[in-house]
Amino acid sequence: MFSHRPALSSTLALLGGATLMAPLAAQADALEQQRQDLEGFQVIAHRGASGHAPEHTWPAYDQALAMGADYLELDVHMSADGRLVAIHDTTLDRTTEGQGPVKERSLDELKTLDAGSWFNEAHPEHADDAYAGAEILTLDEVIDRYGQDVRYYIETKSPKDYPELQDALVSKLEAEGLVQSGSVVIQSFSQTSLKEVHDLNPDIPLVQLLWYSPGEDGQTLEEWTGVTPSPADITDADFQAIADYADGVGPNYLYDGQPVIDADFIDQAHANGLLVHVYTINEKDQMRQLLDWGVDGLFTNFPDRLKDVREE
Numbered sequence: 001m002f003s004h005r006p007a008l009s010s011t012l013a014l015l016g017g018a019t020l021m022a023p024l025a026a027q028a029d030a031l032e033q034q035r036q037d038l039e040g041f042q043v044i045a046h047r048g049a050s051g052h053a054p055e056h057t058w059p060a061y062d063q064a065l066a067m068g069a070d071y072l073e074l075d076v077h078m079s080a081d082g083r084l085v086a087i088h089d090t091t092l093d094r095t096t097e098g099q100g101p102v103k104e105r106s107l108d109e110l111k112t113l114d115a116g117s118w119f120n121e122a123h124p125e126h127a128d129d130a131y132a133g134a135e136i137l138t139l140d141e142v143i144d145r146y147g148q149d150v151r152y153y154i155e156t157k158s159p160k161d162y163p164e165l166q167d168a169l170v171s172k173l174e175a176e177g178l179v180q181s182g183s184v185v186i187q188s189f190s191q192t193s194l195k196e197v198h199d200l201n202p203d204i205p206l207v208q209l210l211w212y213s214p215g216e217d218g219q220t221l222e223e224w225t226g227v228t229p230s231p232a233d234i235t236d237a238d239f240q241a242i243a244d245y246a247d248g249v250g251p252n253y254l255y256d257g258q259p260v261i262d263a264d265f266i267d268q269a270h271a272n273g274l275l276v277h278v279y280t281i282n283e284k285d286q287m288r289q290l291l292d293w294g295v296d297g298l299f300t301n302f303p304d305r306l307k308d309v310r311e312e
Protein backbone atom coordinates (compact mmCIF):
# COMPACT_ATOMS: atom_id res chain seq x y z
CA MET A 1 0.00 0.00 0.00
CA PHE A 2 0.87 3.67 -0.26
CA SER A 3 3.38 3.56 -3.11
CA HIS A 4 5.92 6.36 -3.20
CA ARG A 5 5.86 9.01 -5.87
CA PRO A 6 8.79 9.15 -8.32
CA ALA A 7 9.01 12.94 -8.34
CA LEU A 8 11.85 13.37 -5.86
CA SER A 9 14.09 10.64 -7.21
CA SER A 10 13.57 12.00 -10.72
CA THR A 11 14.54 15.46 -9.53
CA LEU A 12 17.66 14.10 -7.88
CA ALA A 13 18.67 12.23 -11.01
CA LEU A 14 18.30 15.35 -13.11
CA LEU A 15 20.11 17.69 -10.72
CA GLY A 16 22.70 15.31 -9.34
CA GLY A 17 25.82 17.49 -9.03
CA ALA A 18 28.16 17.14 -6.06
CA THR A 19 27.18 20.48 -4.49
CA LEU A 20 23.50 19.93 -5.02
CA MET A 21 23.36 16.33 -3.92
CA ALA A 22 23.87 16.85 -0.20
CA PRO A 23 21.03 19.29 0.48
CA LEU A 24 18.70 17.63 -1.99
CA ALA A 25 19.51 14.24 -0.55
CA ALA A 26 18.77 15.53 2.92
CA GLN A 27 15.44 16.91 1.69
CA ALA A 28 14.66 13.64 -0.03
CA ASP A 29 15.45 11.81 3.19
CA ALA A 30 13.05 14.02 5.13
CA LEU A 31 10.21 13.47 2.67
CA GLU A 32 10.97 9.77 2.53
CA GLN A 33 10.94 9.67 6.32
CA GLN A 34 7.51 11.33 6.34
CA ARG A 35 6.21 8.80 3.84
CA GLN A 36 7.63 5.93 5.90
CA ASP A 37 6.07 7.41 9.02
CA LEU A 38 2.71 7.68 7.26
CA GLU A 39 2.79 3.93 6.77
CA GLY A 40 2.58 3.66 10.54
CA PHE A 41 -0.32 4.86 12.67
CA GLN A 42 -0.88 8.62 12.92
CA VAL A 43 -2.56 10.52 15.75
CA ILE A 44 -4.09 13.62 14.15
CA ALA A 45 -5.07 16.28 16.67
CA HIS A 46 -8.37 17.59 15.29
CA ARG A 47 -8.25 21.41 15.53
CA GLY A 48 -5.57 20.77 18.17
CA ALA A 49 -6.59 19.01 21.38
CA SER A 50 -9.96 20.65 20.84
CA GLY A 51 -11.73 18.49 23.42
CA HIS A 52 -9.60 20.11 26.10
CA ALA A 53 -9.17 23.69 24.87
CA PRO A 54 -10.77 26.05 22.33
CA GLU A 55 -10.13 24.78 18.81
CA HIS A 56 -7.40 26.39 16.74
CA THR A 57 -5.86 28.32 19.64
CA TRP A 58 -2.41 28.09 21.21
CA PRO A 59 -3.68 26.07 24.21
CA ALA A 60 -5.32 23.53 21.88
CA TYR A 61 -2.20 23.17 19.74
CA ASP A 62 0.25 23.13 22.65
CA GLN A 63 -1.76 20.53 24.53
CA ALA A 64 -2.02 18.34 21.43
CA LEU A 65 1.74 18.34 21.03
CA ALA A 66 2.25 17.65 24.75
CA MET A 67 -0.05 14.65 24.32
CA GLY A 68 2.19 13.27 21.59
CA ALA A 69 0.07 13.98 18.52
CA ASP A 70 1.80 13.22 15.22
CA TYR A 71 -0.01 15.98 13.30
CA LEU A 72 -1.77 19.23 14.17
CA GLU A 73 -4.95 19.45 12.12
CA LEU A 74 -5.67 22.96 10.83
CA ASP A 75 -8.69 24.18 8.89
CA VAL A 76 -7.67 27.15 6.78
CA HIS A 77 -9.79 30.07 5.51
CA MET A 78 -8.75 33.48 4.17
CA SER A 79 -9.38 36.94 5.58
CA ALA A 80 -10.69 39.79 3.43
CA ASP A 81 -7.11 40.97 2.99
CA GLY A 82 -5.88 37.59 1.85
CA ARG A 83 -4.29 36.18 5.01
CA LEU A 84 -4.52 32.45 5.75
CA VAL A 85 -6.23 31.94 9.10
CA ALA A 86 -6.87 28.83 11.19
CA ILE A 87 -10.61 28.51 11.81
CA HIS A 88 -13.07 25.74 11.06
CA ASP A 89 -16.34 27.45 10.22
CA THR A 90 -17.02 29.67 7.24
CA THR A 91 -18.57 32.14 9.69
CA LEU A 92 -17.41 33.62 12.98
CA ASP A 93 -20.57 33.06 14.98
CA ARG A 94 -19.90 29.72 16.73
CA THR A 95 -16.34 30.20 17.97
CA THR A 96 -16.09 33.98 18.48
CA GLU A 97 -18.36 36.83 19.54
CA GLY A 98 -18.17 38.08 15.94
CA GLN A 99 -20.71 37.43 13.23
CA GLY A 100 -20.78 36.69 9.54
CA PRO A 101 -18.29 35.27 7.06
CA VAL A 102 -14.60 35.10 7.90
CA LYS A 103 -13.81 36.22 4.38
CA GLU A 104 -15.51 39.59 4.94
CA ARG A 105 -13.18 40.63 7.80
CA SER A 106 -9.64 41.91 7.56
CA LEU A 107 -6.99 40.23 9.68
CA ASP A 108 -6.93 43.28 11.98
CA GLU A 109 -10.67 42.87 12.54
CA LEU A 110 -10.35 39.12 13.13
CA LYS A 111 -7.60 39.75 15.66
CA THR A 112 -9.96 41.79 17.85
CA LEU A 113 -12.24 38.79 18.39
CA ASP A 114 -12.23 36.45 21.40
CA ALA A 115 -11.94 32.89 20.09
CA GLY A 116 -11.73 31.25 23.52
CA SER A 117 -14.57 32.29 25.81
CA TRP A 118 -17.22 30.34 23.89
CA PHE A 119 -15.39 27.13 24.87
CA ASN A 120 -15.58 27.89 28.59
CA GLU A 121 -19.32 28.40 28.29
CA ALA A 122 -19.90 25.34 26.10
CA HIS A 123 -17.56 23.03 28.03
CA PRO A 124 -17.49 24.09 31.69
CA GLU A 125 -15.85 20.78 32.64
CA HIS A 126 -12.77 21.81 30.64
CA ALA A 127 -13.01 25.59 31.19
CA ASP A 128 -9.92 27.60 32.04
CA ASP A 129 -9.77 31.36 32.60
CA ALA A 130 -6.62 31.40 30.48
CA TYR A 131 -8.68 30.47 27.42
CA ALA A 132 -10.69 33.70 27.49
CA GLY A 133 -9.47 36.19 24.91
CA ALA A 134 -7.62 33.64 22.78
CA GLU A 135 -6.95 35.07 19.31
CA ILE A 136 -7.71 33.70 15.89
CA LEU A 137 -4.31 32.60 14.55
CA THR A 138 -2.77 33.03 11.16
CA LEU A 139 -0.96 30.17 9.46
CA ASP A 140 2.13 32.38 9.55
CA GLU A 141 1.94 32.60 13.34
CA VAL A 142 1.50 28.85 13.72
CA ILE A 143 4.48 28.15 11.50
CA ASP A 144 6.55 30.81 13.25
CA ARG A 145 5.87 29.15 16.58
CA TYR A 146 6.40 25.49 15.69
CA GLY A 147 8.41 25.58 12.45
CA GLN A 148 9.71 22.26 11.17
CA ASP A 149 9.48 20.68 14.64
CA VAL A 150 5.84 19.86 14.06
CA ARG A 151 3.83 18.19 11.31
CA TYR A 152 0.74 19.96 10.01
CA TYR A 153 -2.36 18.34 8.48
CA ILE A 154 -3.96 21.27 6.69
CA GLU A 155 -7.49 21.33 5.28
CA THR A 156 -8.38 23.70 2.46
CA LYS A 157 -11.84 24.87 3.50
CA SER A 158 -14.37 26.43 1.11
CA PRO A 159 -11.92 26.62 -1.81
CA LYS A 160 -14.67 28.04 -4.02
CA ASP A 161 -14.75 31.10 -1.74
CA TYR A 162 -11.00 31.58 -2.09
CA PRO A 163 -9.75 30.59 -5.57
CA GLU A 164 -6.28 31.84 -4.63
CA LEU A 165 -6.06 29.74 -1.44
CA GLN A 166 -4.19 26.78 -2.91
CA ASP A 167 -1.50 28.91 -4.48
CA ALA A 168 -1.07 31.02 -1.34
CA LEU A 169 -0.88 27.93 0.87
CA VAL A 170 1.59 25.98 -1.23
CA SER A 171 3.77 29.07 -1.73
CA LYS A 172 3.91 29.62 2.03
CA LEU A 173 4.73 25.99 2.78
CA GLU A 174 7.43 25.92 0.13
CA ALA A 175 8.94 29.20 1.32
CA GLU A 176 9.18 27.79 4.84
CA GLY A 177 10.71 24.54 3.58
CA LEU A 178 7.85 22.56 5.10
CA VAL A 179 7.17 20.41 2.06
CA GLN A 180 10.74 19.24 1.67
CA SER A 181 11.11 18.74 5.43
CA GLY A 182 8.21 16.28 5.30
CA SER A 183 6.15 18.42 7.66
CA VAL A 184 2.82 18.72 5.89
CA VAL A 185 -0.18 16.78 4.64
CA ILE A 186 -2.98 18.58 2.82
CA GLN A 187 -6.57 17.37 3.02
CA SER A 188 -9.82 18.56 1.46
CA PHE A 189 -13.36 17.53 0.62
CA SER A 190 -12.75 19.35 -2.66
CA GLN A 191 -11.23 17.13 -5.33
CA THR A 192 -10.59 20.26 -7.38
CA SER A 193 -8.59 21.81 -4.56
CA LEU A 194 -6.46 18.69 -4.06
CA LYS A 195 -5.77 18.32 -7.77
CA GLU A 196 -4.67 21.94 -7.91
CA VAL A 197 -2.31 21.38 -4.97
CA HIS A 198 -1.00 18.24 -6.66
CA ASP A 199 -0.28 20.22 -9.81
CA LEU A 200 1.47 22.94 -7.79
CA ASN A 201 3.69 20.52 -5.89
CA PRO A 202 3.36 16.75 -6.40
CA ASP A 203 5.58 16.01 -3.38
CA ILE A 204 2.89 17.05 -0.89
CA PRO A 205 1.02 14.04 0.55
CA LEU A 206 -2.71 14.53 -0.01
CA VAL A 207 -5.80 13.03 1.62
CA GLN A 208 -9.22 13.09 -0.03
CA LEU A 209 -11.86 13.68 2.62
CA LEU A 210 -15.17 11.83 2.18
CA TRP A 211 -18.52 12.38 3.85
CA TYR A 212 -21.08 9.58 3.63
CA SER A 213 -24.72 10.12 4.57
CA PRO A 214 -28.04 8.57 3.48
CA GLY A 215 -29.48 9.76 0.19
CA GLU A 216 -33.11 10.64 -0.54
CA ASP A 217 -34.28 7.05 -0.02
CA GLY A 218 -32.90 7.24 3.52
CA GLN A 219 -30.99 4.00 2.92
CA THR A 220 -28.33 4.18 0.25
CA LEU A 221 -25.26 6.09 1.34
CA GLU A 222 -24.06 8.95 -0.82
CA GLU A 223 -20.77 10.83 -0.76
CA TRP A 224 -21.31 14.57 -0.26
CA THR A 225 -19.48 15.81 -3.35
CA GLY A 226 -19.84 12.64 -5.41
CA VAL A 227 -16.18 11.63 -5.24
CA THR A 228 -17.19 7.97 -4.75
CA PRO A 229 -20.41 5.97 -4.84
CA SER A 230 -21.75 4.37 -1.65
CA PRO A 231 -19.09 2.38 0.25
CA ALA A 232 -21.08 -0.75 -0.64
CA ASP A 233 -20.65 -0.01 -4.34
CA ILE A 234 -17.09 1.32 -4.47
CA THR A 235 -14.94 -0.35 -7.10
CA ASP A 236 -11.18 -0.56 -7.34
CA ALA A 237 -11.46 1.92 -10.22
CA ASP A 238 -13.12 4.43 -7.87
CA PHE A 239 -10.24 4.15 -5.43
CA GLN A 240 -7.68 4.25 -8.24
CA ALA A 241 -9.18 7.52 -9.48
CA ILE A 242 -8.37 9.00 -6.07
CA ALA A 243 -4.94 7.36 -5.98
CA ASP A 244 -4.10 9.26 -9.18
CA TYR A 245 -3.63 12.44 -7.11
CA ALA A 246 -3.92 11.53 -3.42
CA ASP A 247 -2.16 9.27 -0.96
CA GLY A 248 -5.13 8.49 1.20
CA VAL A 249 -8.78 8.91 2.00
CA GLY A 250 -10.34 10.45 5.09
CA PRO A 251 -13.90 9.18 5.56
CA ASN A 252 -16.34 9.82 8.38
CA TYR A 253 -16.96 6.73 10.51
CA LEU A 254 -20.51 7.42 11.70
CA TYR A 255 -23.65 9.04 10.43
CA ASP A 256 -26.33 9.53 13.08
CA GLY A 257 -24.50 7.06 15.31
CA GLN A 258 -24.33 4.31 12.69
CA PRO A 259 -21.13 3.21 10.90
CA VAL A 260 -20.92 4.19 7.23
CA ILE A 261 -17.68 2.29 6.56
CA ASP A 262 -16.45 -1.13 7.61
CA ALA A 263 -13.35 -3.32 7.53
CA ASP A 264 -13.94 -4.17 3.86
CA PHE A 265 -13.82 -0.46 2.92
CA ILE A 266 -10.46 -0.12 4.66
CA ASP A 267 -9.08 -3.31 3.13
CA GLN A 268 -10.14 -2.23 -0.36
CA ALA A 269 -8.63 1.24 0.05
CA HIS A 270 -5.37 -0.38 1.22
CA ALA A 271 -5.41 -2.81 -1.71
CA ASN A 272 -5.53 0.24 -3.98
CA GLY A 273 -2.55 1.88 -2.30
CA LEU A 274 -4.49 4.38 -0.22
CA LEU A 275 -4.05 5.25 3.42
CA VAL A 276 -7.21 5.53 5.54
CA HIS A 277 -7.43 8.31 8.16
CA VAL A 278 -10.89 8.38 9.76
CA TYR A 279 -12.57 11.42 11.41
CA THR A 280 -13.54 12.43 14.09
CA ILE A 281 -13.15 9.75 16.73
CA ASN A 282 -13.45 10.75 20.38
CA GLU A 283 -14.83 7.62 22.07
CA LYS A 284 -12.48 4.87 23.15
CA ASP A 285 -14.67 1.99 21.96
CA GLN A 286 -14.79 3.52 18.48
CA MET A 287 -11.01 4.01 18.54
CA ARG A 288 -10.58 0.32 19.43
CA GLN A 289 -12.91 -0.78 16.61
CA LEU A 290 -11.13 1.26 13.97
CA LEU A 291 -7.68 0.23 15.19
CA ASP A 292 -8.85 -3.38 14.94
CA TRP A 293 -9.89 -2.74 11.34
CA GLY A 294 -6.40 -1.51 10.56
CA VAL A 295 -6.87 2.20 9.90
CA ASP A 296 -3.69 4.22 9.38
CA GLY A 297 -4.66 7.19 11.50
CA LEU A 298 -7.47 8.86 13.39
CA PHE A 299 -8.53 12.47 13.76
CA THR A 300 -9.46 13.07 17.38
CA ASN A 301 -10.24 15.95 19.72
CA PHE A 302 -8.66 13.85 22.50
CA PRO A 303 -5.16 12.71 21.52
CA ASP A 304 -4.64 11.60 25.13
CA ARG A 305 -7.52 9.11 24.90
CA LEU A 306 -6.16 7.68 21.67
CA LYS A 307 -2.73 7.35 23.26
CA ASP A 308 -4.29 5.45 26.17
CA VAL A 309 -6.14 3.08 23.84
CA ARG A 310 -3.04 2.35 21.80
CA GLU A 311 -1.15 1.50 24.99
CA GLU A 312 -3.82 -0.93 26.28
Ligand code: G3P
Nearest residue numbers: 046075155187250279299
Ligand atom coordinates in the same frame (compact mmCIF):
# COMPACT_ATOMS: atom_id res chain seq x y z
O1 G3P B 1 -10.50 17.12 8.36
C1 G3P B 1 -11.11 16.00 8.90
C2 G3P B 1 -12.32 16.50 9.54
O2 G3P B 1 -11.88 17.58 10.30
C3 G3P B 1 -13.31 16.95 8.54
O3 G3P B 1 -14.38 17.49 9.15
O4 G3P B 1 -15.75 19.44 9.55
O5 G3P B 1 -14.13 18.71 11.26
O6 G3P B 1 -13.32 19.78 9.20
P1 G3P B 1 -14.38 18.93 9.82
Ligand code: CA
Nearest residue numbers: 073074075155
Ligand atom coordinates in the same frame (compact mmCIF):
# COMPACT_ATOMS: atom_id res chain seq x y z
CA1 CA C 1 -10.97 19.57 9.25
